[in-house]
């Protein structure tokens with residue numbers, strides 16, 4: 001199969017002790033590219049990304065980052081290897097300020113680098129800069145999500161893995177994320193793997209798309225091709241549950 005220079009996932013199989021939840025998943029992202037993973041609820045999208053970032057052990061397959069094998073490494077080691085992960089569920093410290101949350105995100109940086117990096121990250125999200133000293137628990141859901149993304153950016157990830165970042169975001173912020181923030185990051189060479197329910201919108205600003213059904217990749221096509229295939233439309237236009245697990249969409 002193709003070898004991806006940023007994030008390369010080959011034949012990945014994982015689960016929670018019972019039968020595998022994801023099986024033989026192959027996908028990848030090159031530097032500066034955005035790949036979207038879509039699919040019905042329960043398809044295994046979060047399981048896939050948890051396995052990639054080391055939160056879940058795989059029982060088969062391989063994960064490589066920048067060519068280096070990181071399969072089943074600890075989450076800390078994978079983060080040090082410059083993989084940023086924004087989980088589906090909010091991952092911020094509600095009793096701390098925006099800046100304090102970013103400081104925590106920069107825990108692996110040299111101390112003298114932290115303040116400067118915070119300013120760089122706040123520069124990406126001007127709305128957050130204006131509320132830098134606000135307690136995060138008092139921010140809106142969308143603003144908190146920006147903090148979660150900003151926190152992960154502190155370590156200058158080479159790969160960014162986002163699990164449904166737009167859940168709970170306003171339409172305006174969702175559009176900003178897809179059309180501005182993520183493309184700008186990708187333009188700096190970061191490879192982005194984006195799990196997203198709003199797949200049509202996400203794919204419009206992406207390079208490649210994967211549709212995961214029942215733990216397996218059923219479609220792996222360029223974003224433009226997926227968008228031009230009306231037969232795939234129902235998969236990601238909200239009618240995802242109607243896709244039969246054994247439907248063959250690969251031809």
Ligand SMILES: Nc1ncnc2c1ncn2[C@@H]1O[C@H](COP(=O)(O)OP(=O)(O)OP(=O)(O)O)[C@@H](O)[C@H]1O
Pocket residue numbers: 016021039040041042043044045046047048088
């Ligand atoms: N911690 C867990 N223990 C056992 N089973 C789990 C666990 N987390 C998820 N599962 C199961 O694994 C399957 C895939 O779940 P997963 O969360 O990966 O799906 P998803 O595609 O991310 O769904 P959604 O779109 O709703 O976020 C589901 O059947 C789910 O019930």
Ligand SMILES: [Mg+2]
Pocket residue numbers: 045046047088163
């Ligand atoms: Mg999920």
